[in-house]
Structure formats: structure tokens, C-alpha cells
Amino acid sequence: MLYAQVSAAEKRRVFRERLASGELLRVPGAFNPLSARLIERKGFEGVYISGAVLSADLGLPDIGLTTATEVASRGAQIAQMTNLPTLIDADTGFGEPMNVARTIQSLEDAGISGAHIEDQINPKRCGHLDGKSVVDADTAVKRIRAAAEGRRDPNFLIMARTDIRAVEGLPAAIDRAKALVDAGADAIFPEAMRDLGEFEAMRAAIDVPLLANMTEFGKSELFTVDQLRDVGMNIVIWPVSLLRMAMGAAERALDTLIGEGNLASQLDAMQHRADLYDLIDYEDYNSFDQNVYTFTVER
Template identity: 40%
Template sequence: MALSTRPSAPASAGARMRLAMQTERPLQIVGAINANHALLAQQAGFQAIYLSGGGVAAGSLGVPDLGIVGLEDVLTDVRRITEICPLPLTVDADTGFGASAFNVARTTRSLIAAGAAAMQIEDQAGAKRCGHRPNKEVVTLPEMVDRIKAAVDARSDPEFVIIARTDALASQGRQSALDRLAACIEAGADVAFPEAVPDLEGFRDFARALPAPILANITEFGQTPMLTVDELAAADVAIALYPLSAFRAMNRAAQRTYAAIRRDGTQRAMLDEMQTRMELYESIGYFTYEEKLDALYAGKAA
């Protein structure tokens, strides 16, 4: 008797992502560092979630976001999330996890097989950097277009969403970023992601110039201001991404809790900030599992 509580989904993950993009605008996509956070995002009412490459690096591996993460590292987290949470998951695929179109194709097929709904692929070169850090280098436009074409050709689910991200704005300027995204859309990308846009007018310019939905990365402590969904809607932005908000808050909470226990010799001072045992049980469906387990053993006893 299976213990899974995952709801059945009538459509592919990619189709669920496209439906979410149609029913909410801007579609708020929040980062989920693990399966537990994916469930919490679902319970908060979000219609889509995101797995950050920087989050996999820092959260799962404890290393910087400098191209150290490999495809299998990402797939492990993707599978854990999609096996338990039905929300469409967008995955940060960095530069495709390899130097050739063959690598991008393999990444695309693997993400679809693991249950992802969308992938983000960028035009950085070599040992990539966080999109809001200096000294980023980008590949040539033809190489970026080849990455997109490889992903488009490799997708077994025609509804799987391909997001083209460019980091050219910081180093080459607005026109280069526009040219790159336009070429990626022509090559089959579904969504345009200009990284590190410094103001609302910049998003408005991209939305006016490009024939595809625009994604705004509203990450904290970066180059883009903390714009509201109303402001983004007024600029015709289709997707608002919050890749690591909960992860940053979780880390700060852990730091405070560890410091308090070490300082006080007890966790009493932190209890009001903790999720209770019952709240955790409710969030992960503990009692449903327990009921099924009891029924399973009751059947064996009979």
C-alpha cells in the first residue's frame, strides 16, 4: 500500500506552468530550497516555485555559486521536490551544465524526466558568477542561441517552458541584452529574463521591445529594487521571481537559534520563533501517512 500523498495532476508539469502564467500576472514564483519549503509555498497560496542554482550550491553543497554545482546535484533536489509537491517547478540550469549543445540537450531531457516544468538557461561563460556580482562574462550571441536551440529541440514535453536569461546588461548595455533576448525568442525561448535590471523603467523597456513574457528577478541585496507586484504589472512584467527569500530568512533564523542555545544553554528563548511540532506535522501531512500506516498494519493483523 503506497504512502504517497501527492495529488494526481491531469496535465504535464510544463502545461501546469503555462496555466499558472495565464491565471496570475505577474506570476509570483518563490524559491524553495527543499521539498519541505515547496509544501510551505504551496500552503501559502503560491502557484509556482523555483529551484535556484545558487540555492543548490549554498544550501545543498555549502559552496559558492561559481559553477561548482553539477547536473546530478540539481536533479537530486528537483526529484525530491517534484515527488512531493505538484506546483510547477522552474529550475535554474545555469549555462546548461556543459560546454556544448549536447550537454544542454541532456540537461533539458533530464530535467523533464525529473518532473520540472521549466528551465532557465543563461549566456554566461565558463565559471559563472551570481547575476548580481561584478566581472561577469558572456558567450557570443551565436553560442547563446545554440544553447536555446538545443534545449528547444531536446524537450520531450512540448509544453515545457524555456526561459532565456541574459547577463549582458551589466557589461554590454541595454541594446546588447535586447538583441540577445530577441534572438533567443526567435530560436524558441518562451520567456525573456534580463538579469540585474536596475529600475522599473528598464523592465518596461524590455516588455515593450520583446514579443515574449518578461521575468523580473526580485532578489534581495542585488542590483534590482524591491518592486511590488503592482509596479511590475504596470510595467507589463509577466513573472516576478523571488529565488532565495525564504532561504535567507531560514539562514538568519538558524544563526540566531544556534547563538541562543550556545549562549543560554537552552533553546527556551527561541521557542516563539519556532514552527511547532504540530505545525510541522500538518504541513507535511503526517497524520495522513499515519492513518495509512495504521490501516496497512491493521490489514496484516486481520
């Protein structure tokens, strides 16, 4: 009932422990707190909070328009609703190195388990679009060093994302990743890898945990969990998938309303009310009310 029963500190500890084990953690993207609870219910190992999803939730494109406050606030709402660790997209850190450090502390306070900071210029672009630009190595390193120095909980995961593969090629991505690890990154997110061979090359060169982004309609093929596990990936995210599925279903429902006048033909595609009530622990709330408010007013 209400919020997660596992503390933020314990979620971070477990996240670190599972990453250190070498297993592949499956981390779908939640588009709201309820979907985070569903991810947990289905047995996944973590919840991802995508910057693209947070932007889309506000009706905005993913070009760096959201603020650190908006991201931390929505991240807190999602994190408090699940016992799973949460990894959040912190874009470029929302400013200069001091801003990056403050962003990390805000995300710690929000109950998040880890965040990734990328090396794009401001304003940024979606990682799988053409026309990206990245900052120089010194600027990228300063962002990650500030993030690592800014955190207060040593178990908060600092992940460095590099977008340089699409700009300068794979060797540059490997060199950039090494520099970011030296700067204090606990894990690396190599964005827009083209094939499994590139993931393998990154794995051979980098000792820290690696993340694979399996976003649809992007630069990377949609590899399976088994394929990514075989080349040594440690985290796989599907950042926007649930939002895309939900919005596709919403559009079909609206079209049905226009064409048929009601949604009777779509009932089998809906989450049943009983399943929704079960997911939000409706019965526990009802029992709590009955146990607390059992008095009578004498007249």
C-alpha cells in the same frame, strides 16, 4: 500523503496556460522539498529552484560547481513534493549544445516544469555580482536552440536568461533577448535590471513572458508584486529569500544556545511541532498505517 497528486505533464500544461493569460505568477524559491510544500500551502503560483540555493545547500559558492546530475536530482525531490509547477535554474546548460539538450531531457524526467539557460561563460558567476562575462550571440543562440530541440514535452518551458545588461547595457540586453526568442525561447529572464523603466523597455520590445528577479542585496531594487504587474512582468521570483531567512534564524538560535544554554526564549520564533506535522500530513500517514496493518498474529 507522500508525493504530489498532479502529474508533471499537467503541471506543465497549467504553467503554460497561466503564463498565456498574462497574469503575474509569484514564484518563491524553495530551499528543500518541505519549503516547496509550504509555498504551495500559502497560495503561491509556482516554486523556483535556484542554482545559488542548490550550491549553498552543498556548502559551495554559485560559480558553476554543481553538476547536471546534482541539479536534476534535487529538482526531482522538490518537484515531487508539490502540486505547483517548478522552474529550475539550469545555469549554462552544463556543457556544449548537446549537453544542454541532455540537461533539458534530464529535467523533464525529473518532473520539472521549466528551466532557464543563461548566456554567461563557464565558469559562471552569480548574476548580481560584478565581473561577469557573457558568451557571443552565436553561442547563446546555440544553447537555446539545443534546449528547444532537445525537449520532448512541448509544454516544458524553455526560458533564456541573459546577463548582458550588466556587461554591455540595456540595448544589448534587448537585442540579445530578441535573438534568443528567435532561437526558440518561450520566455526571457533579463537579469540585473536596474529599475522599473528597464523592465518596461524590455516589455515593450519582447512579446514572450518575462521574469523579474527580486533577489536581495543585488543590482535590482526590490519592487513589489503590484509594481512589477503594472509594467507587464509575468513571473516574479525571490530565489534565495527563504534560505536567507532560515539561515538567519538558525544563526540566531545557535547564538542563543551559546549565550543562554537553551532555546526557551526562542520558542515563539519556531514552527510549532503541530504545524510541522500538519504540513507533512502526519495524520494521513498514521491513518494509512492503521488501515493497512490491522491484522493480528495468531499463536
